[in-house]
Amino acid sequence: MKKTTGERIPHLFYLVLAIFLITPAGIANAQDIVTADSYLQTVSDQYAGIKDYEAAVTIRSGTTDMTGQLSFLNPSFLRIDFTRPADQVICFNGDLLTIYLPDYKIVLNQDITSSPNPTATGAGLASSQGLSLLRRNYIASFVTGPDPVPLDDGSKEMVVKLRMTRRTVSEGYREITLSISPDTLLIRRIEGRTIADALVRFDFANIRTNIGIPPGRFIYDSPASANVVNNFMFRDTE
Numbered sequence: 001m002k003k004t005t006g007e008r009i010p011h012l013f014y015l016v017l018a019i020f021l022i023t024p025a026g027i028a029n030a031q032d033i034v035t036a037d038s039y040l041q042t043v044s045d046q047y048a049g050i051k052d053y054e055a056a057v058t059i060r061s062g063t064t065d066m067t068g069q070l071s072f073l074n075p076s077f078l079r080i081d082f083t084r085p086a087d088q089v090i091c092f093n094g095d096l097l098t099i100y101l102p103d104y105k106i107v108l109n110q111d112i113t114s115s116p117n118p119t120a121t122g123a124g125l126a127s128s129q130g131l132s133l134l135r136r137n138y139i140a141s142f143v144t145g146p147d148p149v150p151l152d153d154g155s156k157e158m159v160v161k162l163r164m165t166r167r168t169v170s171e172g173y174r175e176i177t178l179s180i181s182p183d184t185l186l187i188r189r190i191e192g193r194t195i196a197d198a199l200v201r202f203d204f205a206n207i208r209t210n211i212g213i214p215p216g217r218f219i220y221d222s223p224a225s226a227n228v229v230n231n232f233m234f235r236d237t238e
Contacts, residue, residue: 036140036162043178043187044132050074052213058203070204077218091220098220107222108232137171138164148182151189157181159188169195 052073057080059066068082075094082088089100097110143149143161151157159179166174172195179189190202222228 036142037135039142039146039162040135040140040164044135051210053207053209054211054213055207056205058205060201060203062198071213071217073213073215073218077215079218079220089220091218093215093218093220098222100220100222100226105223105226107226107228109228109230110233111231134164137168138166138176140164143177151179157188 052071054072055070057068057070059068065084066082066088067084068080068088071077071079071081076092077094078090078092080090082090085103087100087102089098091098091100092112095112097112099108100106101108141163143163146160148158148160151159159181162178162180164176164178173192174195174197175193177189177191178187179191180186181188184207186204186207188204190204192200194200
């Protein structure tokens with residue numbers, strides 16, 4: 001059973017860990033920004049001023065859609081309470097990552113501080129310092145320029161699109177695209193293309209920043225009936 005637990009974990013959750021190195025952040029006035037790299041630096045600078053936020057999130061991987069409510073507390077507390085699949089939870093309190101999969105009646109715990117490479121999980125990158133690391137590991141460019149373009153073909157919603165291309169093959173995503181609303185100056189969508197050429201998309205809506213989210217929200221009490229697997233990402237399978 002211990003050898004096959006990891007195989008039963010939906011692959012999407014590994015992608016969630018990586019993609020949240022670039023969570024929604026406020027953007028300053030973009031009129032004075034002329035390069036994609038300086039644009040990304042502005043994201044990092046503004047992110048440092050966001051203490052917390054809530055957002056409705058939709059995650060698409062292949063033909064699978066997931067929806068839920070995301071909560072974030074600086075520097076790296078993160079929680080998603082899913083409505084689809086119902087009752088599913090991802091929670092990170094800065095040290096411990098917890099994933100509850102109600103369909104399997106299982107709780108997966110990972111001590112990030114004792115992992116072989118904590119920053120590789122992405123949870124430690126959800127900060128202004130993490131965005132600086134993103135600038136170091138990816139090359140920024142505008143998809144079509146700094147002017148707004150439709151979010152999707154035929155869409156009336158306009159965004160500024162920024163493409164991030166990895167500098168080395170060690171990065172988990174070949175390319176990341178940020179779609180930024182020119183009206184709210186918030187990241188509206190994140191798309192990541194994996195090394196297997198799969199596309200994972202995160203859409204954010206109803207974003208509210210600096211609302212005073214308490215640290216207690218990131219304490220997850222797992223159901224007593226659930227089986228618990230610790231350090232599931234780096235388990236010895238022998």
